[in-house]
Amino acid sequence: MTLDEVLASLFPEGHDVKNDGGVVSGSATLRSGNKALVIGVADRAPLGVDEAIRLSRHVLDSLSEGSGPILVLVDSDSQRMSKRDELLGLNEFLAHLAKTLIYADMNRRPAIGILYGHSAAGALLATGLATRVLVGVPGATPAVMDLPSMSKVTKLSMEALQEKAKSTPVFAPGLSNLSRMGAVHVTWNDAVPLADQLDTLLLNMPDVHDRRDVIGKERGGRMKAAEIAERVRDLALHSQ
Amino acid sequence: MTAPIKHGVQFPAERARTTSFNEASARMRLELLLDAGSFLEFIGPEQREVSPHLKIFDLPEQFDDGIVVGRGRLDGAPVLVAAQEGRFMGGAFGEVHGAKLVGLLRAAREIESIPVLILFDTGGVRLQEANAGELAIAEIMRAVMEARTAGVKVIGLIGGRSGCYGGGGLIAGCCSALAVSEPGRIAVSGPEVIETNRGVEEFDSRDRALVWRTMGGKHRRLLGAADVFTDDTVQGFRDAALRLLDVVGPYGLDKLKAEQIRLADRLRSFGACEDAVDIWTAEGIVHAEDVPELPADQFIALADNIGRTSRDAR
Numbered sequence: 205m206t207l208d209e210v211l212a213s214l215f216p217e218g219h220d221v222k223n224d225g226g227v228v229s230g231s232a233t234l235r236s237g238n239k240a241l242v243i244g245v246a247d248r249a250p251l252g253v254d255e256a257i258r259l260s261r262h263v264l265d266s267l268s269e270g271s272g273p274i275l276v277l278v279d280s281d282s283q284r285m286s287k288r289d290e291l292l293g294l295n296e297f298l299a300h301l302a303k304t305l306i307y308a309d310m311n312r313r314p315a316i317g318i319l320y321g322h323s324a325a326g327a328l329l330a331t332g333l334a335t336r337v338l339v340g341v342p343g344a345t346p347a348v349m350d351l352p353s354m355s356k357v358t359k360l361s362m363e364a365l366q367e368k369a370k371s372t373p374v375f376a377p378g379l380s381n382l383s384r385m386g387a388v389h390v391t392w393n394d395a396v397p398l399a400d401q402l403d404t405l406l407l408n409m410p411d412v413h414d415r416r417d418v419i420g421k422e423r424g425g426r427m428k429a430a431e432i433a434e435r436v437r438d439l440a441l442h443s444q
Numbered sequence: 445m446t447a448p449i450k451h452g453v454q455f456p457a458e459r460a461r462t463t464s465f466n467e468a469s470a471r472m473r474l475e476l477l478l479d480a481g482s483f484l485e486f487i488g489p490e491q492r493e494v495s496p497h498l499k500i501f502d503l504p505e506q507f508d509d510g511i512v513v514g515r516g517r518l519d520g521a522p523v524l525v526a527a528q529e530g531r532f533m534g535g536a537f538g539e540v541h542g543a544k545l546v547g548l549l550r551a552a553r554e555i556e557s558i559p560v561l562i563l564f565d566t567g568g569v570r571l572q573e574a575n576a577g578e579l580a581i582a583e584i585m586r587a588v589m590e591a592r593t594a595g596v597k598v599i600g601l602i603g604g605r606s607g608c609y610g611g612g613g614l615i616a617g618c619c620s621a622l623a624v625s626e627p628g629r630i631a632v633s634g635p636e637v638i639e640t641n642r643g644v645e646e647f648d649s650r651d652r653a654l655v656w657r658t659m660g661g662k663h664r665r666l667l668g669a670a671d672v673f674t675d676d677t678v679q680g681f682r683d684a685a686l687r688l689l690d691v692v693g694p695y696g697l698d699k700l701k702a703e704q705i706r707l708a709d710r711l712r713s714f715g716a717c718e719d720a721v722d723i724w725t726a727e728g729i730v731h732a733e734d735v736p737e738l739p740a741d742q743f744i745a746l747a748d749n750i751g752r753t754s755r756d757a758r
Contacts, residue, residue, distance in 0.1 A: 299617025333582035436547025
């Protein structure tokens with residue numbers, strides 16, 4: 205789906221969301237009458253320092269003025285790979301954006317990511333993965349690491365990697381793999397209005413507790429994470 | 445806990461003063477950083493909790509999956525600690541590796557009163573389990589912020605061989621404060637990644653001087669991204685950790701708002717600079733081109749004089 209299609213299907217009651225060079229921001233009226241803050245990255249734009257600081261400002265402004273959920277629409281490249289961005293401390297800008305979303309989510313502004321296009325690496329961490337619920341839209345093509353780069357590093361052929369990817373969701377790109385990991389909570393149906401599915405989600409929002417490792421185990425994608433984290437937590441709590 | 449035996453105290457302190465943090469293993473760093481004999485590991489290598497994914501790639505496993513987590517004491521006070529081993533898979537985050545840090549941070553949030561030290565040494569996500577590693581980093585970022593919200597101080601120490609790259613850089617950006625040494629590089633995209641994607645004209649990864657002054661500890665300290673710069677010794681990092689634990693305040697919305705201003709100011713002031721030397725010059729440093737050569741004590745005096753810090757704004 206394109207950004208315009210996503211916006212039209214999500215907000216039949218109207219919105220003022222703008223796409224300014226890949227930086228998405230605005231607000232929308234939900235069926236419930238509530239307003240939602242909408243931010244995001246569009247047109248597969250890379251997320252660099254200039255984009256990140258604008259997005260975090262929208263979130264912070266909304267914290268003092270608004271109410272309702274925060275929707276993060278994602279069709280991005282990876283983080284912008286440049287000398288200038290790293291020189292200026294891109295890690296701090298991306299972390300700051302993630303922190304504003306996490307803070308909002310923990311303080312009565314539930315953050316929902318909607319992954320409708322591409323995303324990768326640091327850009328995904330700062331946007332979709334910094335929300336409470338990440339929704340996948342069919343046709344989305346997330347790739348934490350792309351197979352050609354992986355082929356270069358692992359010195360395995362593309363064919364060999366594709367063969368291995370059949371037996372495990374742990375490394376290969378794709379929405380279904382991220383879903384099995386517990387990263388993508390739910391995949392919507394693009395043949396039904398997204399507004400209906402957003403309504404359903406908002407009525408059934410999970411609590412703020414991060415359960416992605418448990419979901420990953422339930423779906424057979426990450427068999428160890430939840431157990432290891434729980435064991436360490438338990439040991440730390442009982443060794444005091 | 446019983447007090448350490450008197451004659452055993454002097455020896456580790458002397459070793460900590462002469463041991464390079466950069467060259468030490470993760471276990472050695474913890475042994476010398478913490479009070480002598482105080483370290484207790486959670487899920488140690490004897491339990492052989494290895495990565496379940498490396499065998500798919502016929503790669504060797506390590507019994508601790510490249511990270512050591514546990515608790516110890518620092519000047520008598522309890523701390524939770526995690527140390528990445530940069531010599532195993534570049535310290536990269538995999539499923540088990542990441543989950544250990546998640547569990548530690550979740551415990552810290554519940555305890556509230558015990559700080560966490562993270563000794564970063566990582567290239568970022570472990571490619572062979574990229575999806576699990578990426579998600580572990582997202583969970584760690586969330587857990588750091590939840591712990592800080594509960595009042596926990598989370599201090600990052602960065603001076604390892606693999607630096608602090610990729611998602612490691614984002615986690616570092618979530619910490620309450622950072623201490624860094626000259627070899628401690630902090631960035632998202634590594635030099636080779638930028639060169640591969642954008643060409644050697646954008647970034648020449650073989651130009652080591654360029655790498656150090658763009659991503660290295662001195663630049664991060666001068667930018668205010670790290671609050672303390674230390675000489676490359678374990679004792680230096682111990683002193684830095686104690687100092688930071690003393691000054692870090694509670695976390696809240698005011699910090700986030702201040703960080704927005706701090707980072708926006710940085711873009712306004714330095715956004716047009718082409719090189720770190722231009723930024724240092726703009727910060728008022730005379731002979732900025734000499735900064736990479738300055739010995740630690742002179743550099744620390746210079747950085748403290750510039751006075752840029754992220755305190756109360758991260």
